[in-house]
Amino acid sequence: MIRIKPVPADAFTSVRDNDNNTGWLHDCGAFVYSLDQPHRCGECWSALRNGQAHNGSWQRAYIIRDTREVAS
Numbered sequence: 001m002i003r004i005k006p007v008p009a010d011a012f013t014s015v016r017d018n019d020n021n022t023g024w025l026h027d028c029g030a031f032v033y034s035l036d037q038p039h040r041c042g043e044c045w046s047a048l049r050n051g052q053a054h055n056g057s058w059q060r061a062y063i064i065r066d067t068r069e070v071a072s
């Protein structure tokens with residue numbers, strides 16, 4: 001299972017995933033790999049939520065691989 005984890009607001013260091021990448025999580029739940037904050041959200045833009053796509057509501061995030069079994 002892969003989980004997207006937001007970087008804590010008080011983090012002073014950059015957080016990277018298992019492959020040494022950093023990314024951004026948009027308010028809508030879309031995740032993008034990028035060193036800098038994206039200009040717009042592609043998911044919102046594709047869904048014609050243009051105002052939300054440009055609102056700048058991004059949070060630094062990273063992906064971790066969870067190898068634990070998930071109970072069904």
